[in-house]
Amino acid sequence: MCEDCRRARLGRRAFLGLAGAAVAAVATGFTAAPVRAAGGPRTDLTADRALEKLTQGNARYVSDAQVCAADLGGQRAHVTGGQAPWATVLSCADSRVPPELLFGGLGLGELFVARNAGNLADTGVLGTLEYGAAVLGVPLIVVLGHQKCGAVAAACDVATKNATFPGSIGPMIEPIVPAALAVKDAGGDLVTNAVKENARRTVARILESSPIVAGLVKSGNVKVVPAFYELDSGKVSFLA
Numbered sequence: 001m002c003e004d005c006r007r008a009r010l011g012r013r014a015f016l017g018l019a020g021a022a023v024a025a026v027a028t029g030f031t032a033a034p035v036r037a038a039g040g041p042r043t044d045l046t047a048d049r050a051l052e053k054l055t056q057g058n059a060r061y062v063s064d065a066q067v068c069a070a071d072l073g074g075q076r077a078h079v080t081g082g083q084a085p086w087a088t089v090l091s092c093a094d095s096r097v098p099p100e101l102l103f104g105g106l107g108l109g110e111l112f113v114a115r116n117a118g119n120l121a122d123t124g125v126l127g128t129l130e131y132g133a134a135v136l137g138v139p140l141i142v143v144l145g146h147q148k149c150g151a152v153a154a155a156c157d158v159a160t161k162n163a164t165f166p167g168s169i170g171p172m173i174e175p176i177v178p179a180a181l182a183v184k185d186a187g188g189d190l191v192t193n194a195v196k197e198n199a200r201r202t203v204a205r206i207l208e209s210s211p212i213v214a215g216l217v218k219s220g221n222v223k224v225v226p227a228f229y230e231l232d233s234g235k236v237s238f239l240a
């Protein structure tokens with residue numbers, strides 16, 4: 001937390017009459033994830049521990065979202081020589097879904113991130129995930145879909161109304177259409193169901209298309225999990 005935010009936070013808490021211990025607990029919780037010095041060792045976190053940290057960070061974001069992105073200048077100094085991120089997130093390009101923020105205000109050097117509309121595993125993304133897992137030693141890959149995803153909604157329109165889209169948008173969302181078709185009669189909210197199905201299918205595609213990631217999963221060094229971010233509540237659910 002930067003000094004400006006710390007002062008503002010302390011002032012706000014004092015004004016609210018909350019105990020100093022609570023302030024310390026919040027501050028400690030927020031800074032509990034140190035930025036790892038890089039250029040040498042990889043993260044020593046397991047996939048399960050990385051998943052636990054993401055879950056805790058998202059809970060912090062949901063319950064106490066008034067956090068800033070910490071001491072960015074100090075973090076930058078720690079990661080100048082290299083990086084040792086502990087989780088990879090493939091998320092949508094949607095401006096409401098920045099992984100570092102919705103997992104609790106993570107700083108520089110913590111998450112390895114790939115983003116595109118619809119969180120799809122194209123060649124560029126597959127290479128990115130492979131680099132993260134095999135070269136940087138990241139133990140966890142999360143494919144994060146989200147509520148009210150425009151790319152998935154467009155694919156649902158293709159699946160149900162034969163909609164067409166200009167330029168490269170049509171080909172871009174094409175890989176999502178099978179997910180939309182698979183759930184179009186499932187009942188409930190079509191886009192939400194298709195987002196979850198698309199995240200699951202993206203995980204399957206990663207494992208099918210990348211022998212490198214599949215091998216690391218098989219050897220127990222990496223986990224790949226689909227997840228769903230709810231805009232309304234801010235909660236991330238990891239999907240089975």
Ligand SMILES: [Zn+2]
Nearest residue numbers: 092094149150
């Ligand atoms: Zn989206």
